[in-house]
Amino acid sequence: MNSDPGKHILCIGAGYVGGPTMAVIADKCPEYTVTIVDINEQRIEQWQSDSLPIYEPGLNEVVERTRDRNLFFSTDIENAIRAADIIFVSVNTPTKTFGEGAGKAADLQYWEKTARTIARIADSNKVVVEKSTLPLRTARAMERILEANKKGLHFDVLSNPEFLAEGTAINDLNDPDRVLIGSRQTERGLKARQALVDIFAHWVPTEKIITSNVWSAELSKLTANAFLAQRISSINSISALCEKSEADIEEVAAAIGKDRRIGSRFLKASVGFGGSCFKKDILNLVYICEHYGLNEVARYWESVVNLNEFQHRRFVQTMLKTMFNTIAGKRIALFGFAFKADTGDTRESPAIYIARKLVDEHAQVIVTDPEALANAKRDLRDISYAIEFADDPYKAAQDAHAIAVVTEWSEYTALDYQKIFETMQHPAFIFDGRNILDHKALHKIGFNVFPIGKPALKYF
Numbered sequence: 001m002n003s004d005p006g007k008h009i010l011c012i013g014a015g016y017v018g019g020p021t022m023a024v025i026a027d028k029c030p031e032y033t034v035t036i037v038d039i040n041e042q043r044i045e046q047w048q049s050d051s052l053p054i055y056e057p058g059l060n061e062v063v064e065r066t067r068d069r070n071l072f073f074s075t076d077i078e079n080a081i082r083a084a085d086i087i088f089v090s091v092n093t094p095t096k097t098f099g100e101g102a103g104k105a106a107d108l109q110y111w112e113k114t115a116r117t118i119a120r121i122a123d124s125n126k127v128v129v130e131k132s133t134l135p136l137r138t139a140r141a142m143e144r145i146l147e148a149n150k151k152g153l154h155f156d157v158l159s160n161p162e163f164l165a166e167g168t169a170i171n172d173l174n175d176p177d178r179v180l181i182g183s184r185q186t187e188r189g190l191k192a193r194q195a196l197v198d199i200f201a202h203w204v205p206t207e208k209i210i211t212s213n214v215w216s217a218e219l220s221k222l223t224a225n226a227f228l229a230q231r232i233s234s235i236n237s238i239s240a241l242c243e244k245s246e247a248d249i250e251e252v253a254a255a256i257g258k259d260r261r262i263g264s265r266f267l268k269a270s271v272g273f274g275g276s277c278f279k280k281d282i283l284n285l286v287y288i289c290e291h292y293g294l295n296e297v298a299r300y301w302e303s304v305v306n307l308n309e310f311q312h313r314r315f316v317q318t319m320l321k322t323m324f325n326t327i328a329g330k331r332i333a334l335f336g337f338a339f340k341a342d343t344g345d346t347r348e349s350p351a352i353y354i355a356r357k358l359v360d361e362h363a364q365v366i367v368t369d370p371e372a373l374a375n376a377k378r379d380l381r382d383i384s385y386a387i388e389f390a391d392d393p394y395k396a397a398q399d400a401h402a403i404a405v406v407t408e409w410s411e412y413t414a415l416d417y418q419k420i421f422e423t424m425q426h427p428a429f430i431f432d433g434r435n436i437l438d439h440k441a442l443h444k445i446g447f448n449v450f451p452i453g454k455p456a457l458k459y460f
Helices: 018-028 041-047 059-066 077-083 109-121 138-147 169-174 187-200 214-245 249-257 278-291 295-322 350-360 373-379 381-386 393-397 410-414 417-423 439-445
Strands: 008-012 033-037 071-074 086-089 126-130 155-159 179-183 209-213 331-335 364-368 387-389 402-405 429-432 448-450
Touching: 008 018, 008 077, 018 033, 018 059, 018 071, 018 086, 018 169, 033 041, 033 077, 041 071, 059 169, 071 077, 077 109, 086 109, 086 187, 109 126, 109 138, 126 138, 126 187, 138 155, 138 214, 155 187, 155 214, 179 187, 179 214, 187 209, 209 214, 214 249, 214 278, 214 295, 278 295, 295 350, 295 402, 295 429, 295 448, 331 350, 331 393, 350 364, 350 381, 364 373, 364 393, 373 381, 373 387, 381 387, 393 417, 417 439, 439 448
Parallel strands: 008 033, 008 086, 033 071, 086 126, 126 155, 179 209, 331 364, 331 402, 364 387, 402 429, 429 448
Antiparallel strands: 155 179
């Protein structure tokens, strides 16, 4: 170890997990030196500027307090590895798009390159922490790569999965439900685990710091995301039944949410879940179950993803059917493109599918979002001929035949819909994919309103 054991922390990967996590650690642990490295020079330059590469409420303030004090950003990965005592690995692990396991298994090529880089560059013993979401028993593979070094070095591999929700990541880090740290149950493994416990104990109550074996920690992350996504798909399945039976999904959710065995969280019906974790982690779980021959278990979890995709399709089909079975040539404004409010992240956003299907039907799509327009332009660049982008929702709605609310931004609840209605084509439609608007007030203005899981309010 270095002369000041445990005081030099490195994070490889400056994305949605690594950046906020390290910023909060630096904020809470001023005696530690925290460095974040990434091969993407532009991203590192943004972290060093006033325009951070990701939007997260409260993140700017934390970075401003810590940057150049004990939080540093760099592309010099090799020197950072040499200086570090504890290395967090927070690189991208997307779903494979090729070869064995394509569409389900995690693509570990970036993770493995990082492990090999650490083994090649390190000149002292290190604690290596899995921060990326990884398949079960990936820590063992990392151990094998690291221990294959010919320098006699020893690496202790820990699993410290993140449980952050984008849009509330800083609050989640400052006041987590739990911090989970998995390790080998050896003397060295337990010592390494305690070094990480000591860091989080600066601000997290001891009873919220959970320790386990490394395999349980890895599986807990996949399972947590699978269970959360399952609740969303479950309530969304009932929203389809509500629309057929004239029940109200919000009344149903309120009733069952009062049951203490169920609880009220994640019972908000919507156009469907998105983000970088839920779909990827569920499909990873499906692949692992298939690997072990648990095909019935695999099909069960696969159905959660299938139901979510059904909800995307159903939303577009409702639009098509309602607007007289054709939307060709019609202007449709998408209010929101981020997968959820308070983030600019568009990964797996329902808006991507919706925009593409509308273009397939020859609609003219106008996208507005307070934080995600740059990502939206990237996601839809191959169909840009049929897409317009507008910073102003009023401009997006002008001359539109319909508005589709896809992201639950609070800004959309405060708009002057009387003004918007007067600038739209008539009959005017609103498809509220997040059930955030006042549907009765909109109908009184003159809109035909189609919520999720609730009776439509219409004039025909």
